[in-house]
Amino acid sequence: MNSQYEVLNPWADADPIPLRGICPRPEDLAGKTIGLFAGYKMASKPILAQVEKGLKERYPTLAFSLFLSNEHIDVTESKNRTEIGNWLNGVDAVVCAVGD
Secondary structure, three states, rough: OOOOOOOOOOOOOOOOOOOOOOOOOOOOOOOEEEEEEOOOOOOOHHHHHHHHHHHHOOOOOOEEEEEEEOOOOOHHOOHHHHHHHHHOOOOEEEEEEEEO
């Protein structure tokens, strides 16, 4: 027996931004540019360095673009929102790391 339940927000706030699906993934990474978004924590850059190394071994034609963020806020609230948007327009996919 399958049951479905509707979950309501106890604060009764409605999100004014309509939900969207996740962007489609590239079918093939060959020749693509991968954005590496380093969060504000210290380990994010070394994590992304290892991700870049592993991806480059598997896909030698990949290019990478690093964006360093040192803000502890949502990207939509960032004073660098326009800069982030411009950076995103130049990449095909993004890997984000935030780590301690």
